[in-house]
Amino acid sequence: MYAYCRVIGCGRPARAGTSTGLDTRYCRVHADHLSRHGSAYKGSYLAKVINPYRRAALDWLLVHGDLFWVKDAVGKVEGLYHGGGPHIEAFRLPGLKPRERGKAQWARLRHHEVDPRLVVAVWLAVEMVIGDDLQPVSTSQYKRVQAAKVVHRMASGTHKSWEQERPHPAHPGLPPIVHIQKLSWYPKSRGRVLRYIGEDLERAAELLVDHHLEEVREYKRERDSQGKPATRPYPKGIRARGRRMGT
Numbered sequence: 001m002y003a004y005c006r007v008i009g010c011g012r013p014a015r016a017g018t019s020t021g022l023d024t025r026y027c028r029v030h031a032d033h034l035s036r037h038g039s040a041y042k043g044s045y046l047a048k049v050i051n052p053y054r055r056a057a058l059d060w061l062l063v064h065g066d067l068f069w070v071k072d073a074v075g076k077v078e079g080l081y082h083g084g085g086p087h088i089e090a091f092r093l094p095g096l097k098p099r100e101r102g103k104a105q106w107a108r109l110r111h112h113e114v115d116p117r118l119v120v121a122v123w124l125a126v127e128m129v130i131g132d133d134l135q136p137v138s139t140s141q142y143k144r145v146q147a148a149k150v151v152h153r154m155a156s157g158t159h160k161s162w163e164q165e166r167p168h169p170a171h172p173g174l175p176p177i178v179h180i181q182k183l184s185w186y187p188k189s190r191g192r193v194l195r196y197i198g199e200d201l202e203r204a205a206e207l208l209v210d211h212h213l214e215e216v217r218e219y220k221r222e223r224d225s226q227g228k229p230a231t232r233p234y235p236k237g238i239r240a241r242g243r244r245m246g247t
């Protein structure tokens, strides 16, 4: 008795259970897709699609920073930052469990001083872009993974540089040549870690969504009707991505 992949029209056999953590309801290709995007068949929203939503959400948050539910959500994201534990460099992450890697992402955002309002804006943007999608995937998993992927990109890598001296190749008597060595590490944007990050963010923003999402939508519609599409997800001068070297 064989089980087949649940994606309609796929026809490949479903995966046998293994230790990789991929979903056994799907074939390898679709299980992998689910792991990366939160849906077995629908991909992630492109930056050009989601950025106008991020920008509208952020601008709305900047104008309404005094609202109770805005402060509540921003405070909860700050709580995630501070509850994230010590900053862990990206090359040390592979040994950790997904829940711990999720927490480490919040510590990473704290470390890079990413404005928490940008993070709240991501959740609002994902709510809106899915709401406007004519062929949406309406699962909470997809929503969480879509938000987490954006948040993940806001501070994901660890970069190191150091100087290395090498003897002069032709004239050993001359001073050594100094090379700048650079290395970057990026944690994988896939798997259960994204579900945890998305779940954390959903919990931080859900009451803001309940109370104000419609206003944010209205704000974006208004802006769109004025023909002012924003392509950057945030204005210049807002701290969105750390450039720290070393630890």
Ligand SMILES: [Zn+2]
Pocket (backbone or CB within 6 Å): 005, 006, 007, 010, 011, 012, 026, 027, 028, 029, 030
């Ligand atoms: Zn399949």
